[in-house]
Amino acid sequence: MKKHDIFKRLKKFTCPYCGALVGCDELGRLGMYSLKMYNRHVERCQEVVEALRAGDAQEAERARDDLQRGD
Numbered sequence: 066m067k068k069h070d071i072f073k074r075l076k077k078f079t080c081p082y083c084g085a086l087v088g089c090d091e092l093g094r095l096g097m098y099s100l101k102m103y104n105r106h107v108e109r110c111q112e113v114v115e116a117l118r119a120g121d122a123q124e125a126e127r128a129r130d131d132l133q134r135g136d
């Protein structure tokens with residue numbers, strides 16, 4: 066894969082909320098469930114961020130537990 070393509074892929078799999086690279090390694094390699102993993106992470110990460118924004122620490126904690134369990 067070209068450097069440019071790796072960069073594009075890394076960007077695509079970087080969480081906009083926490084900046085973590087999800088479902089993809091730093092060389093841009095993907096697994097079978099990469100997109101699924103990424104989408105699930107972003108969905109949960111968004112819940113954490115929104116709860117924090119709303120000042121709901123309890124909900125943020127719960128959402129963060131879900132995120133870390135990652136199932």
Ligand SMILES: [Zn+2]
Binds near residue numbers: 080081082084
């Ligand atoms: Zn995230």
